[in-house]
Amino acid sequence: MQSSNFRLWLVAALVYAFLYIPLVIVVAYSFNDSRLNAEWVGFTLFWYETLFNDKEMLIAARNSLVIAVSASVCATVLGTMAGLAIHRYKLKVLPILVFTPVAMPEILLGVSLLLFFLQVLNLTLGMVSIIIAHTTFCIGFVAIIVLARLQGMDWSVFEAARDLGASPWQSFRHVTLPLIMPAVVAGALMSFTLSIDDFVITFFTKGVGEPILPIQIYTMIKVAVTPEVNAISTLLMLLTLVMIIIATKLDYGVLRGDASQ
Amino acid sequence: MTKEKTKGERITKWLVSGPPLLFLLVFFVAPSLIMIVTSFRYPGEFGGLAPLVAPAGEVGGEYGLTLEAYQFFLSSSLYAEIFLKSFGVAAATTLICLIMAYPLALLIARSKKRFRNLMVLLVVLPLASNFLIRIYAWMIILGPESGLSHFINTILGVFSIAPITLLFSPFAVLVGMVYVHLPFMVLPLYINLEKHDLALLDAAQDLGASSWQRFWRVTWPLSLPGVFAGSALVFIPVLGMFAVPEILGGTGDILIGNLIKDQFLGTRDWPFGSTLSIMLTLAVLSIAGLATWLARQSGGMKYAE
Amino acid sequence: MNLRKLCLLMFVAMLVLLPILSTASGAGKEANTNSTARERNVLYLFNWNNYIAPETVKRFEQSCNCELSQDYYSDNEEMLAKLAAGATGYDLIVPTGNAVDSLIRQGALKPLDKSLLSNLKNINPAYLNTAFDPENKYSIPYAYTLTLLGFNRKKMQDLGLPTNTWAIIFEPRYLEKIKGRITVLDSQRELMAAALKYLGYSVNDTDEEHWNQAKKMIIRAKPYWAAFSNTSYIRELAVGNLWVAHGYSNDMFQAALDAKRTGRNFTIDYSTPKEGGVLALDSMVLHQSGVRTDLAYQFINFMLDGKNSAELTNLIGSGNPNMDAMKAIQPDIARNKAIFPDKKLLTRLEMLQDFDRNQRRLLSRLWTEIKLR
Numbered sequence A: 001m002q003s004s005n006f007r008l009w010l011v012a013a014l015v016y017a018f019l020y021i022p023l024v025i026v027v028a029y030s031f032n033d034s035r036l037n038a039e040w041v042g043f044t045l046f047w048y049e050t051l052f053n054d055k056e057m058l059i060a061a062r063n064s065l066v067i068a069v070s071a072s073v074c075a076t077v078l079g080t081m082a083g084l085a086i087h088r089y090k091l092k093v094l095p096i097l098v099f100t101p102v103a104m105p106e107i108l109l110g111v112s113l114l115l116f117f118l119q120v121l122n123l124t125l126g127m128v129s130i131i132i133a134h135t136t137f138c139i140g141f142v143a144i145i146v147l148a149r150l151q152g153m154d155w156s157v158f159e160a161a162r163d164l165g166a167s168p169w170q171s172f173r174h175v176t177l178p179l180i181m182p183a184v185v186a187g188a189l190m191s192f193t194l195s196i197d198d199f200v201i202t203f204f205t206k207g208v209g210e211p212i213l214p215i216q217i218y219t220m221i222k223v224a225v226t227p228e229v230n231a232i233s234t235l236l237m238l239l240t241l242v243m244i245i246i247a248t249k250l251d252y253g254v255l256r257g258d259a260s261q
Numbered sequence B: 001m002t003k004e005k006t007k008g009e010r011i012t013k014w015l016v017s018g019p020p021l022l023f024l025l026v027f028f029v030a031p032s033l034i035m036i037v038t039s040f041r042y043p044g045e046f047g048g049l050a051p052l053v054a055p056a057g058e059v060g061g062e063y064g065l066t067l068e069a070y071q072f073f074l075s076s077s078l079y080a081e082i083f084l085k086s087f088g089v090a091a092a093t094t095l096i097c098l099i100m101a102y103p104l105a106l107l108i109a110r111s112k113k114r115f116r117n118l119m120v121l122l123v124v125l126p127l128a129s130n131f132l133i134r135i136y137a138w139m140i141i142l143g144p145e146s147g148l149s150h151f152i153n154t155i156l157g158v159f160s161i162a163p164i165t166l167l168f169s170p171f172a173v174l175v176g177m178v179y180v181h182l183p184f185m186v187l188p189l190y191i192n193l194e195k196h197d198l199a200l201l202d203a204a205q206d207l208g209a210s211s212w213q214r215f216w217r218v219t220w221p222l223s224l225p226g227v228f229a230g231s232a233l234v235f236i237p238v239l240g241m242f243a244v245p246e247i248l249g250g251t252g253d254i255l256i257g258n259l260i261k262d263q264f265l266g267t268r269d270w271p272f273g274s275t276l277s278i279m280l281t282l283a284v285l286s287i288a289g290l291a292t293w294l295a296r297q298s299g300g301m302k303y304a305e
Numbered sequence C: 001m002n003l004r005k006l007c008l009l010m011f012v013a014m015l016v017l018l019p020i021l022s023t024a025s026g027a028g029k030e031a032n033t034n035s036t037a038r039e040r041n042v043l044y045l046f047n048w049n050n051y052i053a054p055e056t057v058k059r060f061e062q063s064c065n066c067e068l069s070q071d072y073y074s075d076n077e078e079m080l081a082k083l084a085a086g087a088t089g090y091d092l093i094v095p096t097g098n099a100v101d102s103l104i105r106q107g108a109l110k111p112l113d114k115s116l117l118s119n120l121k122n123i124n125p126a127y128l129n130t131a132f133d134p135e136n137k138y139s140i141p142y143a144y145t146l147t148l149l150g151f152n153r154k155k156m157q158d159l160g161l162p163t164n165t166w167a168i169i170f171e172p173r174y175l176e177k178i179k180g181r182i183t184v185l186d187s188q189r190e191l192m193a194a195a196l197k198y199l200g201y202s203v204n205d206t207d208e209e210h211w212n213q214a215k216k217m218i219i220r221a222k223p224y225w226a227a228f229s230n231t232s233y234i235r236e237l238a239v240g241n242l243w244v245a246h247g248y249s250n251d252m253f254q255a256a257l258d259a260k261r262t263g264r265n266f267t268i269d270y271s272t273p274k275e276g277g278v279l280a281l282d283s284m285v286l287h288q289s290g291v292r293t294d295l296a297y298q299f300i301n302f303m304l305d306g307k308n309s310a311e312l313t314n315l316i317g318s319g320n321p322n323m324d325a326m327k328a329i330q331p332d333i334a335r336n337k338a339i340f341p342d343k344k345l346l347t348r349l350e351m352l353q354d355f356d357r358n359q360r361r362l363l364s365r366l367w368t369e370i371k372l373r
Helices: A003-029 A046-053 A055-088 A093-103 A106-121 A127-151 A156-163 A168-197 A200-205 A213-222 A228-250 B007-038 B068-074 B077-110 B113-128 B131-142 B147-158 B170-194 B198-206 B211-240 B243-248 B256-265 B270-299 C003-024 C034-040 C054-064 C076-084 C097-106 C118-122 C153-159 C172-178 C188-199 C208-224 C232-239 C249-261 C293-304 C306-316 C323-328 C331-335 C343-348 C357-372
Strands: C042-048 C067-073 C139-152 C182-184 C244-248 C268-271 C277-286
Touching: A003 A228, A003 B077, A003 B113, A003 B131, A003 B170, A046 A055, A046 A228, A055 A093, A055 A127, A055 A168, A055 A213, A055 B007, A093 A127, A093 B007, A106 A127, A106 A200, A106 B007, A106 B211, A106 B256, A106 B270, A127 A168, A127 A200, A127 B007, A156 A168, A168 A213, A168 A228, A168 B007, A200 A213, A213 A228, A213 B131, A213 B243, A228 B113, A228 B131, B007 B270, B068 B270, B077 B113, B077 B170, B077 B211, B077 B256, B077 B270, B077 C357, B113 B170, B131 B147, B131 B170, B131 B243, B170 B211, B170 B243, B198 B211, B211 B256, B211 B270, B243 B256, B256 B270, B256 C076, B256 C357, C042 C293, C054 C067, C054 C293, C054 C306, C067 C076, C076 C097, C076 C188, C097 C277, C118 C293, C118 C323, C139 C153, C139 C188, C139 C232, C139 C249, C139 C293, C139 C306, C153 C172, C172 C208, C182 C232, C188 C208, C188 C244, C188 C277, C188 C357, C208 C357, C232 C244, C232 C249, C244 C249, C249 C268, C249 C306, C277 C293, C293 C306, C306 C323
Parallel strands: C042 C067, C182 C244
Antiparallel strands: C139 C244, C139 C268, C139 C277
């Protein structure tokens, strides 16, 4: 091993450590028998018990799941359509509209949607407003993933189907769709994860009386931090971890935006 | 092979691109326009907005459109300062992320193919944890009662330096920003570095180049598009972030995002909040434009030089 | 793994998870909407943080056979801003006087039918007929708090520092000794009020000259402060990280209790500085967008009952305008001048009044400057 490679390995290891040690600490302290996240006292499942008895937290979890499922379904459908359209047709406007919400700071999206919902739609803020908001910024992510897959595909199969007389819909359904399905599902899972974890946009578009998970966590952090936060964090991490692993098993390229399957 | 624009094809085109287009027009473009209009309105007496037209029978008063909010923005150097500060934090974060991410991305790109996906997954996994949790973790680590704080202050004590607080400081904000955005720098860098043809490096080595020269003259220039892409992916979100300064920052560590949030959820000054948002949007667009231009300039370098 | 099987698995998992969560959080509830609230017996309360004890909530829920759903705020401005941003559906809100004033003038409140409030006679007349709601057409007093200084008695004694003046958070000669161990409230009005009071002005002073004076003093003191904090100071005081905190009397009560319970070797004391301070009378009001007015009246009556009102004070240390409650309040709390100010102290306390929109904008710029410099 050359010395430069060793140095590279060292730096890489340090960066990985930097990424993971804070999370390990959060998880570890969720089992800590102390109200303060200061020193280790003893092992306990008390905070998880508290969590499952915390009615508001459970309602928040349910609300977040409902929102995530709804938003990811809408975003996946619209995002896949967008990805297909951008790939197939030389569109100028759609790519800009699809990708800008992804690139923009979330606060701008949150604020503009708040103003829009209140002034124009006169919509009572609630689950619906959040679902719409989440769909808006997830469409871009799904489109990127699907687009990447489409770009890496071998189009000769599609052309062959058309040459053989299949209508556009038939060739889509029997040729294109199965081929992009991994990307579509990966996009759906990605949207789900993004929706469950979203804080900024939810912060501005949420309504009254309906707790949402990240907002609950935020309130707990700002007001009365107890290791219950650690417990819910650990569980959330587990959930989204499973989602991401499944997403990558379906389509390794989802992480890099290419089609390496 | 040219494609004939048959009627069926045109219908399909609109069927497929229509719904997302419509959705985004309604829920992205329209809200942005509303935000622009709001920045030209008067604030309401009790918060929110004043009506656009005077109620029947009222004369004078403050209704309609105005440049008041923008004038207020320019009324003090304060707001420009905050923008500059936000730019500074974003630049610092981007630089630190670059320095940390590059070796990691390089390592993953040069590793055996079967390990690569796992290593990339390991970089992305922290993103699986809730964004707030990642910030909260640093509250624990940098807190005055934590092991790290004790350790550092003990060392400082040896040199008779007064103890410092790590949390609620610009340092904590920077650490938080870097921590949250690091994976976003690694990924574009990796995507770019993975495509590099290693034969070039071998050739350079054969010609007598040292490992540093090989990096600086071959790898680095080729990786520039990835560098700019990653930088944009870090710089822009950092500009608009408010949660990190709010949770980890001290009294003076407010950035543009905090200011905007305050206008809507504190001062109830919507027109001014919209003005600030417009300014932020312009800043973001310029940065994005700059990054694209730079990427195009550097990406134009051919492989064989 | 077969893709179709995987999708099916995920779908099934989702179907299984949702009902489990629903039953865990109560028997078969549907998504919260205002229309089902009517069938579901839910009262939506928008209240300050830490302003009602879980025990009280439970007893109310049992007595009315309904459910209390709470949202919280830590500053009147935050609450008013959320309402201005279209938050609807709250039946009851507990704003402070100046916020009640603003809400009344906006027409955002339902007038009260006092015939439905049998326990109204329990309220001490001194707290009725306020400037912001003469004749109490819209509001019923809930509790009151003082904004004051809380401190670690042992540390302050060791350092030989005074604890009865705002100077401790504004004067560098004192601040030097406690650098990084102080927090102030993250509230435009409250911090300005403290500064104005220290300088000898009224908390509702709108003279720009006075504001600039206060601003300069605050900026001079800021480097010594650890942070601006509305709620985390409670824990930090109790743990010993903070030695002085600018905050609310009921929060200080909590901190003192926490410190005692965890067996610290110091006590947390709190008192109003000699220059005076802010008195916040928080009242229950009915918001126009509320649905369950009947439950709201039940809640108001419940809190007007001496026993429940006393429980509030005993558990969270809030001031109590209810005469009937006095007999059930723990003696050491009743004697605590920081919670129950006597007549002399009352003369030095002021209530905040709302500013108009131009003053608010100016204050906001001032506040930004304070934060930035």
